Each structure stands twice: as C-alpha cells, then as structure tokens.
Amino acid sequence: MTKKILVVDDSKTALMMEREILEKRTSYQCVTACDGQEAVEKAQLERPDLVLMDVVMPRMNGFEACKIMRQQVGTRETPIVLVTTRGEESYIEAGFQSGCNDYITKPVDGAELVALVESYLGK
Amino acid sequence: MAMNEDKGTAAGAKLSGADAMNDARLRAARKRLEESRDQEDAIEGLREIAATFLGSEEIGLFRVDGDAASFEVIGSFGIDPGEYNLLHVIDKQGLERLMRGECHIEFGTRDRLGAADKAQAFIPIRRANQTMAILAVLRLLPQKIAFDKSDMELFKLLSDEAALPLFGGSGHSKTEIDESGIRA
Numbered sequence: 001m002t003k004k005i006l007v008v009d010d011s012k013t014a015l016m017m018e019r020e021i022l023e024k025r026t027s028y029q030c031v032t033a034c035d036g037q038e039a040v041e042k043a044q045l046e047r048p049d050l051v052l053m054d055v056v057m058p059r060m061n062g063f064e065a066c067k068i069m070r071q072q073v074g075t076r077e078t079p080i081v082l083v084t085t086r087g088e089e090s091y092i093e094a095g096f097q098s099g100c101n102d103y104i105t106k107p108v109d110g111a112e113l114v115a116l117v118e119s120y121l122g123k
Numbered sequence: 124m125a126m127n128e129d130k131g132t133a134a135g136a137k138l139s140g141a142d143a144m145n146d147a148r149l150r151a152a153r154k155r156l157e158e159s160r161d162q163e164d165a166i167e168g169l170r171e172i173a174a175t176f177l178g179s180e181e182i183g184l185f186r187v188d189g190d191a192a193s194f195e196v197i198g199s200f201g202i203d204p205g206e207y208n209l210l211h212v213i214d215k216q217g218l219e220r221l222m223r224g225e226c227h228i229e230f231g232t233r234d235r236l237g238a239a240d241k242a243q244a245f246i247p248i249r250r251a252n253q254t255m256a257i258l259a260v261l262r263l264l265p266q267k268i269a270f271d272k273s274d275m276e277l278f279k280l281l282s283d284e285a286a287l288p289l290f291g292g293s294g295h296s297k298t299e300i301d302e303s304g305i306r307a
Contacts (some may be wrong), residue, residue, distance in 0.1 A: 012158070013171035016151040024147065085174055086265045105266045107178040110144030 001077035002029045003121045008039040008065070009083070010057040014106070018052060018083075019112045028121065036060030039067050043075045050120050051075070055084040055095065063098040066079075070099035079120045083108060134156075145273045148176055149280055156288045165288035166198035169281070173200075175262055175292045176277055177244075178267025184248075184289075185209050187222075194257065202261060209257065213245060221247045222254050226278050228270060242269055250286035258285070272281040 005028050009015050013119075019030045031046050033039040037060040039053060051069065054060035062082050069075040080100045084091070087105040093104045102116060152172050158163035166184055172180045182203035185194035196204040210218075217227040224247050231242035247255040259280060263269070271278050 011171040011175055012156045013151060013168065014175045016154055017148060017175060020147045020151050021144065025143070075295055085178075085180060087264070106174060106264070107176055107267060110147060111140055 003049040004029045006031050008033045008053040010014045010034050012019045025114050036065030039065045043069055055082055066098040066100050159288040170200045170203050178264045179260045181261040185257045187254055224249050246281050248285045255286050
C-alpha cells in the first residue's frame with residue numbers, strides 16, 4: 001500500500017516544492033494542508049504515515065498542531081518532521097518539546113528531505 | 124547517487140540528483156509565479172520563493188521609475204521600507220548593470236566557517252528588454268552559507284518571468300533613457 005505524507009505549509013511555494021520532490025523522487029502519496037488547524041483535521045481524516053510541517057503558520061502554528069496530534073489516538077505515533085526557517089537551538093528544543101521526531105531548516109535540501117523521509121518510511 | 128527525474132525515462136536518468144532537485148525548485152518557482160492572482164499575490168510569491176529557496180526573509184521590491192532616477196517600494200518583507208534607499212546601497216555601476224539586465228550580487232565576507240556576512244543580491248525584473256523593477260534579497264538566514272550556482276538559475280528565472288505576474292500587461296514605458304539605461 002502506498003504510504004502517505006501530510007505536507008503542511010502556509011507557503012504555496014514550499015508546498016509545491018516539497019510535493020514535487022516527494023512525488024517525483026519517491027513512491028509516497030502527498031496530501032496537503034495550509035495551516036496547523038487544517039493539518040490536525042486532515043491528519044485525523046487521512047491518517048498519514050508521516051507529517052512534514054512548517055512551524056510559523058496562521059490560525060495554528062506547527063508546535064501547537066504537533067502537541068494536539070500527539071494527544072490524539074490516530075496520530076499519537078505518527079512521525080512528525082518540522083520544517084522551518086528558524087534554526088536556533090531554543091527553537092529546535094521547543095519543537096522537540098511539542099513532540100516532533102525530527103526538525104529540518106529552510107531552505108530545504110531536496111536530497112536531505114528525501115533521505116530523512118525514507119529513514120522513517122523506507123524506500 | 125544518480126536518481127531518475129522522470130521515472131523510467133532515459134532523459135530523466137541522465138539528470139544528476141542535484142540537477143533534478145534544482146529543476147524541481149525552478150518548476151515550483153515558475154508555477155507559483157504563473158498562478159499568482161494579482162500583484163499582491165505575486166509579491167507574496169516572491170517572498171515565499173526567497174524564504175523557501177534562497178534562505179532569506181528580508182526582501183524589497185522596487186519599481187523603477189521612467190528614468191531610473193528613483194525607485195518606488197512596491198513590496199517588502201523584514202525591512203523598513205521607509206528607511207531603505209536602494210540608491211544608497213548600490214553604486215552607479217551596479218545600477219547600470221541592473222538596468223542592462225544583469226544581476227548585481229554581493230557575496231559578502233566569509234567567516235572561518237565559510238558563512239557569508241552581508242551577502243545580498245539585486246535582481247532586475249525584466250520585460251521587453253527593460254528593467255521594470257528590482258528585487259533586493261538583503262540578508263541570508265544563518266543556515267544558508269552563501270548564494271550558489273542554483274541560486275543564479277533562480278535569479279535568471281525571476282528576472283525573465285516575474286514581470287508578467289507583477290505588472291500584468293501594463294507596466295510602464297520608459298522615456299529618456301541613455302545608452303547605459305541610467306540618465307546622467
């Protein structure tokens with residue numbers, strides 16, 4: 001069965017780029033959301049195998065969305081990778097406190113992204 | 124490690140992983156610009172492209188007036204547009220290059236780890252052999268070490284293709300331009 005990734009970002013450009021890379025370079029299927037609130041809802045609906053999520057977003061940020069997903073039965077164990085422009089130690093620490101499994105910074109290196117996702121989902 | 128861009132095609136197989144990733148980046152940038160609803164959305168697209176691909180959250184977009192003697196800020200992010208004067212940061216030669224259609228890139232000084240300080244890029248947004256606006260990419264995020272070869276390809280795409288979504292079919296017509304593109 002095809003594995004599914006929920007890609008979350010309020011930047012259309014980032015969504016296009018990540019989707020383009022993941023769908024062309026891997027066998028995974030992508031679904032998208034444009035803020036944390038929509039991500040929480042889609043995660044319940046779509047039950048993705050991995051969530052790739054921006055942090056700074058309107059309505060609900062990635063940290064909050066991550067915390068909520070960790071409390072919900074369907075997404076408690078789902079790997080969550082946060083993607084953001086902020087690379088400061090304190091920020092990364094806050095990401096892990098919210099329950100994420102991994103953290104990558106923008107600008108995203110496509111090869112690094114593919115390798116990271118494959119490390120969770122296999123090839 | 125070679126990866127196929129278009130799975131199973133010989134052409135795709137010839138692309139290196141880095142080339143394919145760069146192509147994906149250029150395609151996404153082009154699509155974002157093409158899908159812009161209006162000028163405001165196109166400016167937002169440029170902001171997203173700078174943040175996502177160039178590693179910068181400080182940009183300014185300046186419309187060139189008819190004779191390139193002044194520049195009107197039509198979009199900015201992460202800078203105070205009232206405090207920023209393009210004419211104070213680019214010299215005459217740099218402006219001449221921009222008006223001719225060449226990018227003006229300052230690579231900055233490098234620290235011992237190779238990270239560039241004060242790297243900035245100025246990209247002419249062109250249509251019909253005229254520079255209609257200048258996109259200034261003013262500071263790189265700490266994790267982005269410097270502008271690289273793939274950034275130059277993105278600059279070219281922006282230079283060639285951003286004018287239409289930004290200015291539609293109108294833009295402006297230039298008058299009284301000397302050979303260099305800058306009136307003395």
